[in-house]
Amino acid sequence: MRQDTPNSAKFAPRLKALAAAVGLIFSAGNLVAAEHQLTKITYDANRKVDVIDMVMSIDWDFDAPPAGRDKAFIEGILRQSAQSYFTMTEGKHILGKVYVYKNSQFMDNTDIQYLLKDGRANAHVAAITRFKGGRVQQFAGTNETPVDHGKTVAHEFGHYTLGLYDEYREAGGTSTSAGSPQDGDTPRNSIMHNHLQFTNVTTATDYDDPANRKTAHFRIYGKSAWEVMVQPPASYPEAGPGRLTYQSLLGLTPPTDATLTKPTTGWENDFQVVYMGNSGAQAIGKKLTGAVPAATIASGPINTIVIDTTLSAANLKEQLRAAEQMIDNSGAANRVAVYAHPYSSAPVVPLTLLNSNATRAAVKAAIAKIAVDSSTDDSVVGERLFGWAESILPTYFPAGPTTIASNGLFYRVYSTGNAIGVTGGTLYYYDGKAIAPLGATSAFIGQAKSSLSGSLQKALDAIKSVKKIADTPSVTLLTTSTSTVDTALLKAFKDASVAVNSLGLTPPAAAGKQRLRATTPGQTSLFDLAKATSGNFKEAAKAGDLTRAGGKLANDTEGDSVQPVNEAEAASLAKGDTHTVTSRGAGGGLDGQATFSAFWDEADEGKLSFTLKTPSGTVITPTSLPAGVTYTANAGEGEASYTVPASFVGLAGVWTSSITANDATTEAVYQEVSVNSPMSAIVDVEGGTNADTRAMTATVKVSGPVAIGGATVKADITSATTGATVKSGLVLKDDGVMPDVKAGDGRYTISLADLPVGEYEIVVTATAVDGQAVYTTKGNTKMGPNGTDIPVPGFQRVTSSSFVKER
DSSP: OOOOOOOHHHHHHHHHHHHHHTTOOOSSSSOOOOOOTTOEEEEETTTTEEEEEEEEEESSOTTSOOTTOSHHHHHHHHHHHHHHHHHHTTTSEEEEEEEEEOTTTTTTSOSEEEESSOOOOEEOTTOTTTOTTOOEEEETTSSOOHHHHHHHHHHHHHHHTTOOOOOSOOTTOOOOOTTSOOTTOOOOSSTTTOTTTOOOOOOGGGGSSGGGOOSHHHHHHSSOHHHHHTSOGGGSTTTSTTOOOOTTTTTOOOOOTTTOOOOOSSGGGSOEEEEOOOOOOOOBTTBOSSOOOGGGOOOOEEEEEEEETTSOHHHHHHHHHHHHHHHHTSOTTOEEEEEEETBOSSOSEEEEEOOSHHHHHHHHHHHHTOOOTTOOOHHHHHHHHHHHHHHHOTTTSOSOOOOEEETTEEEEEOTTSOEEEEETTEEEEEOSSOEEEEEEGGGTGGGGOOOHHHHHHHHHHHHHHHOOTTOEEEEEEEEETTOEEETHHHHHHHHHTOEEEEEEEOOGGGTTSOOSSOOSTTEEEHHHHHHHTTOOEEEESSHHHHHHHHHHHHHHHHTOOEEEEEEEEESOOOTTOEEEEEEEEOTTTTSOOEEEEEEOOGGGTTSEEEEEEOTTOOEEBTTBOOTTOEEEEOTTSOEEEEEEOTTOTTOSEEEEEEEEESSOOSSOEEEEEEEEOSOEEEEEEESOSSSOOSOOEEEEEEESSSBEESOEEEEEEEETTTOOEEEEEEEEBOSSOTTOOSTTSSEEEEEOTTSOSEEEEEEEEEEEOTTTOEEOOTTOOSSSOOOOOEEOOOEEEEEEEEEEEOO
């Protein structure tokens, strides 16, 4: 870029006029996101129907399926489900897109689970869009035809989407729960009785005779299915737990047997099966085993990371480490873009496929270079102003060129012949003939800034411009947990089916203050934004915890079956102190690859030793690794980990991981243990809010993915505002005694009605020793006998969730 002395008197007015025409001011002074995002219910006012998009996960590969379980099998099931559901709702509900994931991706976060084994179908009542642990569970190992499978799924939709209960007789049943079929029941002629024989749900006619009112459904509601469906949930606040209001049904005159039309055409108008891209190969010890050809990856997860640079340099550094951890934990088919708020005109990292170790290292290097927003370094300021100019004046500065650095000058040359550059704190413009100084960069940098809402909108727009139907899109925001955004942004993300994940540092000044609910009109908290968009919310008070959460968040956004086994914190360690964590790995092939990780603050780099002891007593160190075990610790990243493969002999049992301080630490240290496994614990807190006035309860679903009964489930609750423990050692029960709904169904419940109004976090542990817990069918809702309980190997799981109590 040649530096000539331009005729600035002639040049500057022309450029200023050009800028002003598109809204710029080139002058000094006054310079100024069971709970998946693709699940959606859309009311079509013209047709007066609700179109329902759902998510389905199968535990086999639809691209390389076992015999008889190919895409034709899947589509046959879903077509029949769509038709039967359309018929049973008198054409008011239409199954739209069904997004199908393979190999158990998003198995814990889906509407329909399909397992390649024999079993009895089941569903959670009124669970759609309501809580993380809810789903329809079906089994592909039966000898049923796709048509019969589809009719079964439609029956389960009666529970899952409509909030209906069964209307069949459970021969020999011993349950005394009102919502369970019993031996003395009087079956009704409905799909909630026999889905293979009937296509309708019950009308008032079916219950005219008092002698025929012995069904689970009537015991709960005291009315027929249609009489319930047309009423708002408030009509049955306790009997209909969390039932949705469907505009297509609300206020209709309920049909009678004589007026049912049972339509069979029209269901196909919106129906579509979408086979989703997966997350690809996972890194082991932060390294892929080899590059994955980009040509083999048509679609998959998209995660746009927005990093708030308005924090202190120390806090920004921790956010960058968390973002780097997200890259390490992302699969090879994941595409990532990175924006630095408030300078979000252009990404720091454009959308990049993480399919090779070299690419992943380059992305992490770019993240590490992100500077605080107040930086005056010419190279940093130049990048921010160049991106801004390209977004505002693309005709003059079309995006594409990279920055050239030469003797302290940083500039970009464009295909239009124009150029812009920064040196010595001054912004320059070149029009192909001469260079003109436009003034101090400080006079322009303020215009390049966006609000936090604006930066999130920019990230959303970028995703929408590239997203394909088989992609899983999300935005991850790293900022302080006290931040809020414009309420209108919530609808924009929901409409686009893009989840927002919030990973926030809680500054000391926020202690004792409300964070999970916004208090300013027109603003939404990050907690509510994440919850409404089916994203994840996590806040951390310490650096090591933030880094740890970043890796877990990456797994969650991809739908990986990575389950936390244990997590623990030591506030600080004196020289010679050891922090020890014990974790049980499940045998019988239930738990696979295990990862033992330690996290620490930058100030404690080099002070710690990390060791591992196997269930048989063998001590593993970084210099004594058994075959297949890897150890990773990159300087400056504040994390070290051992990865133990699923093939390791002796994986099952109790492991001990230890951090020893070779010198006193100044900050907290953390440990986390996770495994690749289909067995999970998921906690949902319901009620106790202005939107849901039922008494507050916490419910934990333990499954593998079939329901697991007999586990020990305990919880601690801390105040999110003060950090103080308010309840500890709570025992959640699966005994059928209220608030638990059904005994032995793998859902463990406790009342939280006595909690004061406030903001909280609940941390739950689910454990069992060998022979204690069993796979159970006691909560299953398809007509038929319960299966024999099957023992579950001893296990350990931990899960947590933030929540608000308003009443």
